[in-house]
Amino acid sequence: MDLSITVNGITFPNPFLLGSGPPGTNARVIAKSYDAGWGGAVAKTVSLESAKVVNVVPRYGKLRSRTSGEVIGFENIELISDRPIDVWLEEFRQVKKDYPKHILIASIMEEYEKSRWQELTRMVQDTGVDAFELNFSCPHGMTERRMGSEMGEQRQTLRTSKSLRSLLYAAAPWASRLSTRSFR
Numbered sequence: 001m002d003l004s005i006t007v008n009g010i011t012f013p014n015p016f017l018l019g020s021g022p023p024g025t026n027a028r029v030i031a032k033s034y035d036a037g038w039g040g041a042v043a044k045t046v047s048l049e050s051a052k053v054v055n056v057v058p059r060y061g062k063l064r065s066r067t068s069g070e071v072i073g074f075e076n077i078e079l080i081s082d083r084p085i086d087v088w089l090e091e092f093r094q095v096k097k098d099y100p101k102h103i104l105i106a107s108i109m110e111e112y113e114k115s116r117w118q119e120l121t122r123m124v125q126d127t128g129v130d131a132f133e134l135n136f137s138c139p140h141g142m143t144e145r146r147m148g149s150e151m152g153e154q155r156q157t158l159r160t161s162k163s164l165r166s167l168l169y170a171a172a173p174w175a176s177r178l179s180t181r182s183f184r
């Protein structure tokens with residue numbers, strides 16, 4: 001059965017798309033998810049300086065049913081990717097080469113500085129990813145550096161970032177802000 005859908009000019013083999021997080025941690029697991037049937041994946045959020053991303057251990061938790069003890073969900077407090085951007089650029093290229101019909105969306109995040117966002121956008125778009133997720137909404141996004149949800153929730157920051165968004169639209173083949181949060 002053909003389950004393909006076209007959204008904003010992008011044709012997905014099926015409507016099942018993995019969100020940005022631990023399941024999109026590297027090219028190997030993204031490839032595995034495609035092999036398992038997912039139509040696309042949003043990779044884990046990347047930034048220019050992965051060395052600034054310091055994760056804690058442990059950072060995953062299982063949620064169990066109070067009655068049966070069965071695992072019914074997971075929680076995670078993992079930050080954005082702590083893998084170097086050069087490694088990611090190579091992996092984005094490789095994934096698109098090996099899976100040209102599957103959709104690969106890069107999730108990008110930077111500090112509140114236009115030139116940093118522009119630099120990251122240019123680097124990533126050259127790899128051939130299908131779309132961008134501009135991460136203005138993730139609570140895992142190091143709010144202490146005014147990144148992620150901190151950027152999306154502050155009206156002043158967001159107002160200034162409007163001009164940033166139009167720049168990104170011009171730079172990227174297709175860009176969208178997938179914000180799940182309302183603005184204060």
Ligand SMILES: Cc1cc2nc3c(=O)[nH]c(=O)nc-3n(C[C@H](O)[C@H](O)[C@H](O)COP(=O)(O)O)c2cc1C
Nearest residue numbers: 019020021022044045078079080081135137138140
């Ligand atoms: C725009 C955006 C980007 C995200 N990027 C990451 C990420 O890079 N790493 C991560 O562990 N979680 C990331 N998350 C969080 C997870 O995708 C997810 O929201 C979290 O695990 C909670 O799951 P739930 O939304 O299903 O409750 C991101 C969330 C959003 C909204």
